[in-house]
Amino acid sequence: MGPGVVVAGLTAGAVAVVALLAVQADGAQARAEAARAAAGLPAEATPSAAPAPSAPALPASSGTGYRIVYSVSEHRVWLVDPRKTPQLQASFAVTPGSTEPPPGNYSVYSRSAAGKGTDRRQIEHVVRFAQQGDVVFGFGAAVDGSTAPPDPGLRTGGIRSARADGQLLWDFAPTGTRVVVAP
Incomplete structure (x- = not known):
């Protein structure tokens, strides 16, 4: 052979x-x-968070480095990783709670795979980054997919996203990840 x-x-x-x-x-x-x-x-679900050419630009005060940026005025989140090309990994619209976090720099301090929001809805992919008095600020997605505005009679700091976007944020943001809240 x-x-x-x-x-x-x-x-x-x-x-x-x-x-x-x-x-x-x-x-x-x-x-x-x-x-x-x-x-x-x-x-x-197919993530709706893929950065599109029409995605709004990052706020000027969004800082640098690996971070989540949340704009209070635009009700939008950006996931930024400067080690990758493109740096903008995702951008998606969110629904704020009845109380907004003050602009500034924060860090993810707690995460929960599932739980119940202050509006009594089942939520998942909860990423908490700030607390002011009895209001906890964090990102999460309602298990039923709801992104309806919260009851104005409740003080809520939960920032809701679509389920697929919540999964992206969860995967992007381990404890310690910087969160920049822009005006």
Whole structure:
């Protein structure tokens, strides 16, 4: 058996393995969607947070470095990672609580995978960064997908996002991540 036959055999084997892995990977998404449907869970959401060319520019006072920027006036969040290209990893609209955090620099001090908001709704991907008196300020998403404005009779500091955007923020913001609140 010559070296050409061995090389041809190895090449054919490698092509077969790559083809098998490609078929398995292609079916993994379909199997995951089928499993979610069988469990009665909603389909995997497509994040609405992909930075689009039309995404508003970062506020001038948003600082530098790895950070979450929240604009009180625009009710928008930006996720910024200067180690990546583009630096703007995501930008999305949010619904503020009935009380807004004062502009300034904060750090994520607490996270919860799930819980209940001050408006009594089930929430997930909670990322807390400030507290003022009895009002806790943080980002989160309602499990039911609601982003309706809060009851004005309640003092809430929860900043709500769509579920997919909440997942992006959760993945981006471990404890200690800087949060810049811009006017």
